[in-house]
Amino acid sequence: MAVTSDASAPPDPVVAELLAALPADRVLLDPDVMATYQHDEAEWAEFGRAAAVVRPRSTEEVAAVVAACARHARPLVPRGAGTGLSGGANAVDGCVVLSTERMREIVEINAAERLAVVQPGVVNDDLRAAVAEHGLWYPPDPASSLWSTVGGNVATNAGGLCCVKYGVTRDYVLALELVTAAGEVVRVGRRTAKGVAGYDLAGLMVGSEGTLGVITEVTVKLRPLRTSPRRTVVGFFDTLAAAGDAVSRVTARGVQPAAFELIDRVCLHAVNAWKHAGLPETAAALLLAQTDLPDPAGQQEAEAIHAEFVAAGASDAMLSTDEVEADALFEARRLAYPAMEQLGGAILTEDVCLPRGELAEMLARIEQIAARHDTPIATVAHAGDGNLHPMLLTRHGDEAGKARAQAAFEDILDAALELGGTVTGEHGVGLLKLSGMRRELGPEVVAMQRAIKAALDPQGILNPGKVVG
Amino acid sequence: MAVTSDASAPPDPVVAELLAALPADRVLLDPDVMATYQHDEAEWAEFGRAAAVVRPRSTEEVAAVVAACARHARPLVPRGAGTGLSGGANAVDGCVVLSTERMREIVEINAAERLAVVQPGVVNDDLRAAVAEHGLWYPPDPASSLWSTVGGNVATNAGGLCCVKYGVTRDYVLALELVTAAGEVVRVGRRTAKGVAGYDLAGLMVGSEGTLGVITEVTVKLRPLRTSPRRTVVGFFDTLAAAGDAVSRVTARGVQPAAFELIDRVCLHAVNAWKHAGLPETAAALLLAQTDLPDPAGQQEAEAIHAEFVAAGASDAMLSTDEVEADALFEARRLAYPAMEQLGGAILTEDVCLPRGELAEMLARIEQIAARHDTPIATVAHAGDGNLHPMLLTRHGDEAGKARAQAAFEDILDAALELGGTVTGEHGVGLLKLSGMRRELGPEVVAMQRAIKAALDPQGILNPGKVVG
Numbered sequence: 055m056a057v058t059s060d061a062s063a064p065p066d067p068v069v070a071e072l073l074a075a076l077p078a079d080r081v082l083l084d085p086d087v088m089a090t091y092q093h094d095e096a097e098w099a100e101f102g103r104a105a106a107v108v109r110p111r112s113t114e115e116v117a118a119v120v121a122a123c124a125r126h127a128r129p130l131v132p133r134g135a136g137t138g139l140s141g142g143a144n145a146v147d148g149c150v151v152l153s154t155e156r157m158r159e160i161v162e163i164n165a166a167e168r169l170a171v172v173q174p175g176v177v178n179d180d181l182r183a184a185v186a187e188h189g190l191w192y193p194p195d196p197a198s199s200l201w202s203t204v205g206g207n208v209a210t211n212a213g214g215l216c217c218v219k220y221g222v223t224r225d226y227v228l229a230l231e232l233v234t235a236a237g238e239v240v241r242v243g244r245r246t247a248k249g250v251a252g253y254d255l256a257g258l259m260v261g262s263e264g265t266l267g268v269i270t271e272v273t274v275k276l277r278p279l280r281t282s283p284r285r286t287v288v289g290f291f292d293t294l295a296a297a298g299d300a301v302s303r304v305t306a307r308g309v310q311p312a313a314f315e316l317i318d319r320v321c322l323h324a325v326n327a328w329k330h331a332g333l334p335e336t337a338a339a340l341l342l343a344q345t346d347l348p349d350p351a352g353q354q355e356a357e358a359i360h361a362e363f364v365a366a367g368a369s370d371a372m373l374s375t376d377e378v379e380a381d382a383l384f385e386a387r388r389l390a391y392p393a394m395e396q397l398g399g400a401i402l403t404e405d406v407c408l409p410r411g412e413l414a415e416m417l418a419r420i421e422q423i424a425a426r427h428d429t430p431i432a433t434v435a436h437a438g439d440g441n442l443h444p445m446l447l448t449r450h451g452d453e454a455g456k457a458r459a460q461a462a463f464e465d466i467l468d469a470a471l472e473l474g475g476t477v478t479g480e481h482g483v484g485l486l487k488l489s490g491m492r493r494e495l496g497p498e499v500v501a502m503q504r505a506i507k508a509a510l511d512p513q514g515i516l517n518p519g520k521v522v523g
Numbered sequence: 524m525a526v527t528s529d530a531s532a533p534p535d536p537v538v539a540e541l542l543a544a545l546p547a548d549r550v551l552l553d554p555d556v557m558a559t560y561q562h563d564e565a566e567w568a569e570f571g572r573a574a575a576v577v578r579p580r581s582t583e584e585v586a587a588v589v590a591a592c593a594r595h596a597r598p599l600v601p602r603g604a605g606t607g608l609s610g611g612a613n614a615v616d617g618c619v620v621l622s623t624e625r626m627r628e629i630v631e632i633n634a635a636e637r638l639a640v641v642q643p644g645v646v647n648d649d650l651r652a653a654v655a656e657h658g659l660w661y662p663p664d665p666a667s668s669l670w671s672t673v674g675g676n677v678a679t680n681a682g683g684l685c686c687v688k689y690g691v692t693r694d695y696v697l698a699l700e701l702v703t704a705a706g707e708v709v710r711v712g713r714r715t716a717k718g719v720a721g722y723d724l725a726g727l728m729v730g731s732e733g734t735l736g737v738i739t740e741v742t743v744k745l746r747p748l749r750t751s752p753r754r755t756v757v758g759f760f761d762t763l764a765a766a767g768d769a770v771s772r773v774t775a776r777g778v779q780p781a782a783f784e785l786i787d788r789v790c791l792h793a794v795n796a797w798k799h800a801g802l803p804e805t806a807a808a809l810l811l812a813q814t815d816l817p818d819p820a821g822q823q824e825a826e827a828i829h830a831e832f833v834a835a836g837a838s839d840a841m842l843s844t845d846e847v848e849a850d851a852l853f854e855a856r857r858l859a860y861p862a863m864e865q866l867g868g869a870i871l872t873e874d875v876c877l878p879r880g881e882l883a884e885m886l887a888r889i890e891q892i893a894a895r896h897d898t899p900i901a902t903v904a905h906a907g908d909g910n911l912h913p914m915l916l917t918r919h920g921d922e923a924g925k926a927r928a929q930a931a932f933e934d935i936l937d938a939a940l941e942l943g944g945t946v947t948g949e950h951g952v953g954l955l956k957l958s959g960m961r962r963e964l965g966p967e968v969v970a971m972q973r974a975i976k977a978a979l980d981p982q983g984i985l986n987p988g989k990v991v992g
Contacts, residue, residue, distance in 0.1 A: 165775060166771060166774065166775050166878075166879065166880045167878050167879060167880060168774070189777060210719065211719045211723075213717055217716075217717065218716070221694075222717060224723070224726075225690075225694065234967070234971070238967050240965070240967045240968050240971070241968070242968060242971075244876075244945050245878055245943055246876040246877060246878055246908075246909055246910075246943075246944055246945050246948065247686075247687070247876065247879070247907075247908040247909055247910070247948075248682055248686065248691060248876050248905075248908050248909075248910055248945075248948040248949055249876055249945040249947065249948055250679065250680045250730045250945075250947050250948065250949060250950070250951050250952070251945050251946055251947050251952060251956065251959075251960045251963050251964060252952060252960055252964055252968070252969070252972050252990060252991065253727060253730070253731055253735075253972050253975055253976075253990065253991075254680075254693070254726055254727060254729065254730055255968065255971060255972070257693075257723055257726040257727065258722060258723060258726065258727050258975075260723065261719045261722070261723055262722055266722075278777030278778075278779065279777070302635060305635065305637070306634060306635050308658060308747035308748075309747075310747065347816075347817065347820075348816070348817075348819075348820035350817075351816075351817040351820070407713075407715040407716065407717050407718055408715060409635075409636050409714055409715055410635065410636060410716070411635045411636060436717075438716075439715075439716040439717050440715055440716055441715075441716070441717055474714055474715075475715055476713050476715050476717075476718035476719075476720050477720055478718065478719050478720050479715065479716075479717040479718055479719065480717055480719060481719070482719050483719070483720060483721060487720065490720075491720045491721055494720050495720060495721055496709070498703070498707050498709045499709050499710070499711060499721070499724065500721070502703070502709070502711075502724060502979060503721045503722050503724070505978035505979060506722055506727075506975060506978055506979070507722075508978065509974035509975055509977065509978035510971060510974060510975070521721060521722065522721065522722075
């Protein structure tokens, strides 16, 4: 495939169409600039060289890009901020990468209907801040919320800290405007609280990683802003198994924390080393639970969680009413991944989700897998969801270590499947989980997935190779 | 198409296969018996004569039925309890009707994972009662919950009273076992709190009315049983517009009632006439709101709702702490439809869902439509969702009245679409909303729907003519 910046090559007909159809500043052709758009943050996921990167500003411009690709059966790879960890936004050779970064308009915030309409490039935290001014709350809060976009969140069905109580992105998407593989602009979903007119196409698009259509507008449901004081319960555990047991106990008691996170010792150390956070590094793991019910129910919930932490054998457990202290602990959770990156080396990030009762067993198996493959593994988790993010650590350039980490990665997927879990809780299939997804779903269900892909994208131009392979 | 009970007709090859493959008591061939399985409760929705009705007891038996139909390209119409109001379970000539009424096993109730696994024929109320013994709660509660089945609820994405705060059936379906159009048994979805391995096929199946697969097992998410005392706020309004205004005010204030219903004067009268309930019939409409937060927050919410009822001009408004009294009012709401039936005549039931802010305007337009078409219309509503169920009343045998009611029915759909609503909030497309669905979605989205149908059911044997026409 010719790269158009190479003067000796024949002109690329798709690029020529893009240049003719769009204002000049929408199309990037410089290979060095394009390089930053050709992959997400998934370690070792393959990516190719794009023919062009386009940054449209409107639905019409997106439609023109898709139509050009459709006419030439050219791969189109949509991307948000590129914070994904599965390779879902990675370029294939000769493709057009479509970045939504310039589609940042908040089109509508409607307090009466409790909804907002945004372009896909609006950053998650920016949406939350904007609706807060209207007394409203957009719950989905992936750890990448400072950078990741609503469009990317929808394409991957992003989770986050709040979803243990408030659900994932899917639970907040009311309607989508999208450009189909044929270049048509359509609207799916609704603005009403309920609706069952036809198959749930909006739901089908959520988590489809740009393989079924390009999202150009998102209508999200909002909640009233929370006003109750948050209470944080902190527990320190000498073993990961004890921490897992604490999670099961809290769940079985019927308590619903608004966030329920786990950070292991390696991650605490990394955050301390980077941010001088002064976090305790003596315990094997720290559990952080937060309640948001109005008092006295909130206080009662916090006390119940505390009691279960103690019953599970916490070496220390405390209720924090100091919001600054609590925020620092949750900030440490959010910073775990970049902090690990600061330590140097390459990080392969897992995303398995287990039945909650299997959490302790899964944590034990991860330790065994780390030992078996001589691969250091640090773990953070949305513990209350059973969603673990073990991070497999290697040194740059250590090819043998990379091979061991990749073997450990697949072993973790197999262990999760054996315990009734899934290979991806919230990061998506992308490229890194293709094999695991096939093991999880089996050939008949994979065939159903591919039939749907073929039905909505007969030429296979939309983000080829992702989700369904 | 030959009916096999007709001795002079050649034997039906599908029926012969069914009789060979299944125990004898699974297959019904008596036309009088079959007649009760050939339609749901949708007034005036067409239905045909089935070749056989089968009542399998296991997934394997369902697979055998689908395989027989697939071999002969014979239509298969699955049904739950037949309480639907859109014709989604109506037979077509020569089809095999598959009733799930004998698949009533509750397979698993898992308190640790907060989930239950059930066969599709389990009755909604029976599931709720069974999980309550484990301290758990299954929220979706269509007014038909005493009779309707979980499988039917999933197939139609049933709503109910609780969904204003707790969501619809879709929000509780974790996984499904189904038999595909090819007769294969597959599992879609997951048992974990989160998961994004491949397209959301479980979500796609919810609300697809048996047109994409036959559901043989349902895994549902549960919540902890509510323990706080419920507080009910009752408001009487002299005009429907004032009641609509009260709903908007409560929503805008950020209060989230756990149920928020409207009953108009005609329905109150019908319930009184049937059950001697002693409900007041002086107001144009009654609003019923219930809170379930722990006190004092529950009390504060109830007082806020009361204040908004008064501000919207309620002729009377009160907080009820008497659970017996409150239950009687909600029972009246649930009984509205059968009570109207007791009055005699045929009832065409609507199911439009509006943006909440358009509720008052829509109620006004319904009054205009009733006058224009000389058709009495009684209304109950899940007011907090903007989901209205106007009931169009006619006398049996009054053909002119039937034609007027049908015209009014379509006018209500058009009015809902004009105000940004949907033609079906929770009853489904079935047959009665096919035309409205097309007007709502437009040709491009209808084409996407049909492409998915063709991808998963290439022969078009599964419940032909429903949802996508």
